[in-house]
Amino acid sequence: MLEITAFKDEYAQIAAGAGLTPGDIKIFAVTDLDPDARTGVCLVCATESGITAVSGRWVIEKSRDLRRAPSRTFAVSNAVEIDYKNVKALRAEEMLSTARIIAETERGDMAVAAGTFSCRTDMILFVKYCERLMKGGSAEGDPEDFAPELFCPVCGRRFPENSKKHCPYCSSAAGLIGKFAFFAKKYKWRIALMLALMLLVSGIGVVSPYFSSAFFYDKVLTPGNSFYGKILMVVLIVAGVGLLNIFVNMIAKILTAKTAGFLVYDLKVTIFEAMKRLSLDFFTGRQTGGMMTQINEDASSIHWFFVDGLSYYVVSISQIIVVAVVMFMMQPLLAAVCVTVLPLFFWLALKTLRKQHYLHFKRHSASRKFNAKLTDSMGSIKVTKAFAMEEQECERFDTVTLGVADAAKRINIFRHSAPPALHLVMYLSTLLVWGVGGWLTMKGQMTYGFFAAFISYCGMLNSPLFSLADMMDSFADCANAMRRLLEIHDAEPGVKESDNPVDKDTIEGEIEFRNVCFSYEKNRRIIDNVSFKVAAGEKLGIVGHSGAGKSTLANLLLRLYDTESGSVLIDGVDVKDMKMSVLRDNISIVSQETYIFDGTIFDNIAYSNPDASRSEVVDAARKAGAHEFIVKLEDGYQTKVGAGGMGLSGGERQRISIARAILKKPKILVLDEATASMDTKTERMIQISLDELSRGRTTITIAHRLSTLSGSDKIIVIEKGRLYEEGTGAELLARDGIYRRLYVMQVAAMKNIIEEDG
Amino acid sequence: MAIGEIEKNEEEYGRYGTGLFERQALEATRVRYITPENASFEDRDGCLFMCEKGGGESAKEQKRVMLHLLFPYSSRRELVSVLNTEQDEIGIISDIGIFDGEQQKALEKEIARKYFIRKIVKINELKEKNGMTIWKVTDADGNRPEFSLKDTYGSIFRVTDERFVITDADGNRFEIEDINKLDAKSRKKIELYI
Structure with a gap:
């Protein structure tokens, strides 16, 4: 049997209903519609003498006896049986989104089977091999139709296009970070230095409160200590640390700006090259305005995130880790009180991020429509004027502009309402620390200077968390933009050069x-x-x-x-x-x-x-x-x-x-x-x-x-x-x-x- | 008078000439209506056949015809173009309701066959992958088809504010009759692309 569609045991049951055994079937295919376009299963079988097509649906009947498993029967909606003697020719006919196998008979055309376009190739192949069988040929499949490389090795589906060997359902897509790492690889040393400097900034930031509070109160202002009275020295140390912090921060920022510029340049070039690599079918039907938005706005969003946002993220995250470690080393009980609310904070942050991601996607969609409308309006200005349609065009333009304004408004409202909720959670932690810390100080388990230093560290933990909350919006925007750009990069061209193309200096021209x-x-x-x-x-x-x-x-x-x-x-x-x-x-x-x-x-x-x-x-x-x-x-x-x-x-x-x-x-x-x-x-x-x-x-x-x-x-x-x-x-x-x-x-x-x- | 037969109008011919070119041009500009008076339809073996009334013997033969809706998103009954197997228009049916019950059914069946479209009632999953979107939906028949869109924005056609027609990478069509009738989760998924 030539299995254009893989023959399963359940199909044997349907075929048996039509009086066929698997041995009788020479060519077999399955489609998903009956000839009257009702959804279901349609078996098309070519035997030695004719074609039999049975369509219907599986019906599951539950038994009243709960111990018995539900039975599954096939309800036939249509059955066609035609002898080769009555078939003049067989052809696959395409309609709007369906295809049909039509037998030309003495009485006129006869629909044997139908299917959606998902079954189109199978139906075309059935016609090809059945015609061969009708003319006395064999029912063996040609390698060009059934070679294993034409099918997805994961799901077994036939690749939508023979030349592409690409299954849209099973191809793996690397994560956003993985894809971006590919671009960033070229600048790995620069990025490593950038990160090291940012970590240094965080480290310096952590040291400052110790000298300005705990060390100052407990060692410099408290008599009997070796540093007692050395105020100038401490002021100079704090000023030196501050200056170092500013200097390192500046270097890190310059380096970030440079790297971001190069990275975004690389990204744009790669995307443009990918667009050139893509065949015409990718661009046909796509709105030029929409594509322009993608390249321009998305690359710009990514650029500004790297220049402004990335350093904040790295510094903030490293600062959170270092400060938390220092706090646990200083006073584990108070540190534990301080971080109790962190899970709630991160849960809320994740929810916020998802919502922002969604809102930015919507804004992009609106902006895309706006750009497409703008391009369209500019291109059609002559016709618009000739037909005196300026007012109607303005109304249409107004609708898309309103869409962009609405999307931007929603982003801004959320941008200003979500972070305060996150800030509130962290204020809660500060209040708890004030309460527990004050009680411990009163009991004499902590000095006042130590407590003041701890409060400063609490502030240092909250501050980067607030920054994270505030920057989440630009992170969502950047992630959205990057995902879209990388999708162009990953898109499969419809026309691809063969792996070993024939290279000739000149051609004759036949x-x-x-x-x-x-x-x-x-x-x-x-x-x-x-x-x-x-x-x-x-x-x-x-x-x-x-x-x-x-x-x-x-x-x-x-x-x-x-x-x-x-x-x-x-x-x-x-x-x-x-x-x-x-x-x-x-x-x-x-x-x-x-x-x-x-x-x-x-x-x-x-x-x-x-x-x-x-x-x-x-x-x-x-x-x-x-x-x-x-x-x-x-x-x-x-x-x-x-x-x-x-x-x-x-x-x-x-x-x-x-x-x-x-x-x-x-x-x-x-x-x-x-x-x-x-x-x-x-x-x-x-x-x-x-x-x-x-x-x-x-x-x-x-x-x-x-x-x-x-x-x-x-x-x-x-x-x-x-x-x-x-x-x-x-x-x-x-x-x-x-x-x-x-x-x-x-x-x-x-x-x-x-x-x-x- | 049979379908396509041009009413002799000496004045019109006089104005444009009587050659083949003029005759064809005039024919092309005329709308030819198909009515119960000049044609009848029959559904047989999953195909639609038409028989012309009047005209010569050859016109009386049953011919396989196909239908094409001139306004497929507005009406499935009005302004239906009747084509021969070469996809040339024979004439237009103003409203299939003008034909008797059996013939109406035959015409409706052919329209249903040609304009097959799955109606989406729920979007179970919508994810982006390699520049495409992969959709897992539930249709009105309870099937759970999976399909992919190459250019998501370009593949979703907004018929009205609520109604959408989606054409997948294979050319299959899906319809959301009223987006407001989808559940909130489904709506949220598709809202990003419309």
């Missing part, structure tokens, strides 16, 4: 799409089983309606996304096995969406080849038809463009991006509606440049305007993600197909314009 399927979203197939081949140096035109999936083919070639099934090959090597840099160095894309970076025109053209000389850049601009407008600019090639720079028209931006592609001298050139936004004259001019550029290079031209595809060696027609027609322009025109219809429509549209103008 392209092959072999049975490629792809969807951006799980329930919307964009490319459906597309296969075609382009020889090195050949020109391929891709035509189709808007949204047919043409640009997706370019994205797959560049490996901006990975295919769901099938392969994209360059020179016979799967792009998944090719070194990313080889792939991207040899392919240039000019698309309709252009991006001008902040910098000069020279920088923007040389972006694809930073080593290019000035004359090479000018040459590329001339070929792209950009030189013509650049020479008219005051600062020529050094005109600042992009954010804060000069605005360029759509056509000008496009010409710069073509020049960028020309300068790269790629082996494969992809022109994705590259001239769609240009006027006819410019288009014709650039077309000549592009023809020149594409000479000797494999060129893929994507267009919906057929005139753009003139000169293509071969044209493919893509419609609804499928390849419908393939051939030369003349061959396609001779057929009565989509290409011809497009041609007729475009010619008719032109004719109308000519007639109207005439």
Whole structure:
């Protein structure tokens, strides 16, 4: 039996109900819905002669006799049995969030089984192997579908994406401290020195009260002691200790500020590198404003915690430990009285920390929405004004702003109400010490000086505890920010370079799409089983309606996304096995969406080849038809463009991006509606440049305007993600197909314009 | 008149021309309504079939159709698009209530199949791991599904102030019909992401 889903004993009971023994079943899968989308268990079994699917739910019946265990029976809600003789074909059909196995019969389609998308892969595999069985093949699983490395070794679940080998449910996530230690490792000696200095500050702080109270009262002011009357000496010692404390503290703070700066710099660089490593799918759909908040605000929160908070924490915690030890050595009974309330203090502190963590998370969420709204509003200002929607936009903006204000208000209220409660607990301990200590002094078990020193130590224990309580808010904020940033760092890229990628100096440029399927979203197939081949140096035109999936083919070639099934090959090597840099160095894309970076025109053209000389850049601009407008600019090639720079028209931006592609001298050139936004004259001019550029290079031209595809060696027609027609322009025109219809429509549209103008 | 058959309007054709391009453009701009007068529906073997009334012999054949709600979050009965297996729209049903009992049931069944969504009644656990959130919930059927979200903020769609639709990393959909009806602990967990 081919177990697409692991066969368990309980399934044998259900199968038996349908008259099947495990021996009868050749292929077995389990889904979680019946064909009418009711939740439960659905067994799909392929036997020698047909398919049987049984759906239902387990029902537990408790016996009235308490000594008897409850019985478990399977209530069947749906059963389908179909003979292979009646099945013309089998297919997996995807709906919004469910998939179904559909059998095509003489009577029409028939739903055999259904399941949520969690069972989607199992259903697709069932269809694949069942079709093979129906055609007389064997029911043995192929290694590419059942290799052990495709399954999580911990929970046994199939990895959601074959290429990733990553189980979201079982992957271990190191704790926050462990992750941060990874960043801090580089500065371990600096941090060690910082901690040592902070401990010294705490130590010095502990010594001071002894000289200023116990030693002063009992040794200097009490007659008969060797230090009696040496007031100046004690004053100098106390002043010296104080000065030393200030000096060491200052050094520690400078060191902390420097280390914090470097650490946060490292963190930002690492996060930005991680973001670059992540594939496009990570960014698609994420709000840019939200991401900006994450990088900017979170890094800033971490920075200020390290500069201001960390030293307080280290000094406070070490001070608490040292003072507690000293107090127990001085007077164990009083020390015990003093620390009695500590468990209550820490319990309350933990509760406070959790609440603050929650409030900061909420503030971040609100702030994220605010930033996203701000980015959105700024980007849509033209449309807003055109439709006179300023007032409505202001109202929407008001809502998100109110959200941020509310979140900030809640944090501030809590920040000012929680620490006093903690302070109160510690005042309680001081009062207890006053009471018990006063009684012991009255009884003569302690001197007044000793008692005064103890009270000072009590204050020294309370003071760092108060600091801890006050700083808890910034600690919660920092922990939140760090966790979020490290999550970007830990996120798994959708497109990963293979472990042993194929490295080539140069490629020939032969392209092959072999049975490629792809969807951006799980329930919307964009490319459906597309296969075609382009020889090195050949020109391929891709035509189709808007949204047919043409640009997706370019994205797959560049490996901006990975295919769901099938392969994209360059020179016979799967792009998944090719070194990313080889792939991207040899392919240039000019698309309709252009991006001008902040910098000069020279920088923007040389972006694809930073080593290019000035004359090479000018040459590329001339070929792209950009030189013509650049020479008219005051600062020529050094005109600042992009954010804060000069605005360029759509056509000008496009010409710069073509020049960028020309300068790269790629082996494969992809022109994705590259001239769609240009006027006819410019288009014709650039077309000549592009023809020149594409000479000797494999060129893929994507267009919906057929005139753009003139000169293509071969044209493919893509419609609804499928390849419908393939051939030369003349061959396609001779057929009565989509290409011809497009041609007729475009010619008719032109004719109308000519007639109207005439 | 059969579905999709364009009413001859000489004036309109005269204005736009009578070529294939114009005809297709005009067809594309028209809303074609499906009514009991021009079509009937039947649910068979877990699929929905439609039979056109009027038109040629070929139109009378039962064809497998699919439904697509134009406003899925507002109404499961009104403005339902009827598509062929190629996902091209045949026409729109203004309200499935205009069809008789059996046909209505057939349409409702198909909508239930397509718009299957688990309704969350309790969030048992919600934790973050490696840039994802892992959810353990209880649904209205008493199941306890576990799912993960890649981009938590982007995966939760706020339909109204109270209603939320969550799409997990696999593409499965979950719904919280009214966040105020969740217990306080569940609410507190999801509140961080909405």
